[in-house]
Amino acid sequence: MEDATTFFTVTLPYMVSTALALPLLFPSPVPLLTRQVPSSVTLTKRQVACLIIHAFLCTFTAANTSFNHFHFFDVFAPSAPPDWSNAAATDQDEDTTAVQKLVTVLHYFSRFTTDNLSSGDNTNRYDQQVITYSRHVLDTTLWTDGGMAGGGGWADTLPWTSVHVHANGAIEDDVGAVQVDFANKFAGGGVLGHGCVQEEIRFLVNPECLVACLLTEVLGDVELKFVVQWLAASAQHRPLHYYTFGNSDLATRLAQFVQTVTTSTLSVAQLRARLLDNNAPNCTLSLAEYMRQHRRHRPSVCAYITSTLLPHTRHSPSTVSQAAADVQSTD
Template identity: 30%
Template sequence: MEITENSETKTWLGSSISDICKGKGPWSFTINPVNVCKYHAVLYNLPVTLTCPPKPHHSSQPQHWNEDHVRMPYSDKNLYPVVENGRDVIKSRWLIIKETLSKPINNSKELEAAIMKYNNSLPRFSALHYFFEEILSEDEVEYFFSNLLPKIIKLALQLPEIVPGSLPLLKKNHNRSVSLSQLQIASLLANAFLCTFPWKKDVASSYPGVNFVRLFAAHGRPKRHTCVSEKFKCIMHYFRRVTDRSPVGTMTFERKFIPRGNMPRWDACEHNLGNTRIHINSEGTIEDDGQGFLQGYGCVQEEIRFVICPELIISRLFVEQLGDHEAIIVTGPERYSRYSGYGDSFKWEGNVHDQTPVDEYGRRRTSICIIDATRFNKPSDQFYPSAILRELNKAYVGFSSREKENLAPVATGNWGCGAFRGSCELKSLIQLMACSIAGRDLIYFSFGNEKLRDEFYNMHLFLANNRYNYGGFYVVFQYWAFHQKICTPIFNKLFFDNKKQPTIKKFFGVSPKLKENNTPSTSKETKKVDNSGTQINDNRNGGTSECKSPPATEVMDDVDEDIIAATPPEDLAYKGKNAKMKFKLPTEQTNDKMPKTDIAELIDILDRNANKSREQDKAGSFLAELDKLKVIRNKESNESKSYIVEVEKPEVDSCTTNESVSLLNSPTSESKTSKRKITDYFQLKPSKSS
């Protein structure tokens, strides 16, 4: 189905948001509950009233300094060496922090000096100095150091009372959740701003770290000066809001892990890709137009979302780097700032009052899925099977849910594209497949790319009308891995014979242009479906639809790391030697030469008789059936010889099925049969000349 003139009057294609929400609105979908258990730590007391901040939960045996919990700054084991009266003395770091921050601080240089007294291994705060000396006015600087900074310090020093319990670490390869109140998060973030959390080398290698050191020192590239300053504005605005009025809500951080063995078999899935409804919009943003849905982010998008919703930053404190089969789901974050731009053009645009409804647990009905995409230095590497499989599994982990009914759709966009050099076309189809298997609909924002919107919509119709399943489509991805290009005869034989439809080769902008298949369809009229489920008639004898090549991918150099760092994909085979591997599809000639005996029937006999005794079945053994097998292979007419595959009989005909299995599996078996390999039973002999 071609895009009609309707696409000129509206920015979206596919199913409407109202249809996807079934007319009930975006807040009607299922949300994961808060259940206090071994795998879900709740650091506040239930229930939540929303009239005041929830009271903190006091652990009977709090753990503030071990390998399984966050090492709190106020722990009595947090010691720091200082020099007093010419002698080296070990003192409580928390005591030093309180003494240092209780003194007046009038400018950014004094703030840096104060922080260095209890954390002296930090770089210079060049970006922080630039912000206060070059960006803010004198009145704004005066307001911060005389009003806002003392409030931040007070909030930070209240940490022992606000978060008295143990904050567990969300470690690799474990499913675990943590729920915190917004006030607890604010106190933790105030400590992060003042860089009070202890830095340990062994922990820093696997946890991103929450101290604001990277932001304070992020002045390496001149073109990033403005962008970093705008992020400072977002952070200062957040602290202004939470110190003027304490927040009363809560949030949940869930780490999801699915073992490799429990991942979908993408090559064997038989569900129709067209069963997933999609809404594709060239305008709008995930955070503005995806409210109430599961919102997917990665890289630069994630970085922006974290500064307009700074409570997300605290995940860096207790979430270990993500593996290939892991994701983070955050429920309940509040948005504090408006913004414009993207990447280096990011700009803070003022305050936002988040009107998102709150659930019974005190969380805003906003769910964010954090899934880290792979960064490709060579864009063609993303078409290798291991790379595609990694992204499919990563998206599936993020989009899947323990709940099976009334799941919210996924609101996402060009995940892993731009700075990470992913293909928008490939990533859109990967997310479509992951949504389909996870049982969710897809709401896709192309961020102004109308061509991607139109081509993705046409591609979805093509897959739906021709009833392609996941397994068949996954073969296409595998095929690219070996060829790095689409071969006309094989590709058309696999998928596009007699189909005047937008093809995948055009969707990916493959060049050179392939020859069109002009074979007429055997059916003059066929039924198709659009995304709303309505059947439409289409004459396939018409012209082909054109999907032009996608625009060049935006590339950004020296991008900052992910907010929650990902484990480097060391196990992915992205080497060019894989591209040299080839395979051949069976032709009619080779099909004629294949054995006529039903091998599956022989295996059936083996499975059926494996546990039978000798008295039950002597003649039905596996080897006895092999004795009857003769396969004749005929050579082409111009060859003078043909070959016969004969089966040599075992020395003992009466061996039972169990003895046969022993013979196959154990060369040291004490069976009376000859101890020979199964390959010895097949000999290739030349037949007599015809």
């Protein structure tokens, strides 16, 4: 980490010059990743750095309620500043995380400045290398009554993949696994606030993820995200490890849901079709209508599936081994 003199005489001036280049770097508005619209936004690393610098300088206006905020106000001014005179209390003070967040982001700015002020290929890579932020939406056109067997789509005979649900642990514990984090309905969660769990840590380990806070409109229900992830993992024949970030109640609910589904004859394709099709056979209430009716009582997607869809399927314990479901829930 550089000293204060270097930061104020070298890094900060270069950050300001990069921020002032915003009109040149962005001649047109950046598209947003809105709900129910599959889309991608590709930016150069210099454009990404420019946006993060503006967030650090708090120059962006407040976002509406459907987007995460993209400024450092809450990081700069925590509600209860740390008591630096008491080391024991400071170690336990949640607001000390704000200091560590600044350390990681300032290190990113230091590297960005050093790379651009040095000779060689480092400067060019910020203009040549790109980062893509994508929003994926379940495609209803991929479904047919035939299940598109053998065509790379969803098949009625597709087995449910194994699921490991962990209330505790870190996604980094699974070496070599694709890391997918669903900790918050807002991209980044509380990374620019007081939050400091897996999603916030991931966004600070890789600060360029912060731009997703600016681009991504609010996501959906946490249980629905689990179901969609399970559907996608099953389609790709991949096991699923799902972490609930200390929420043992959610871990228990999901583990019970997995057991219920895998002991029924409901297939991957059937569940996907019924979630998407308001007129699915034996389905008198669509998911959207169910969520609207129960919006005041914390609607549960898992409860909707088990109460609305599963009663119309016959249960067969033998499907457990076929699905190879292995649910683990740690409190």
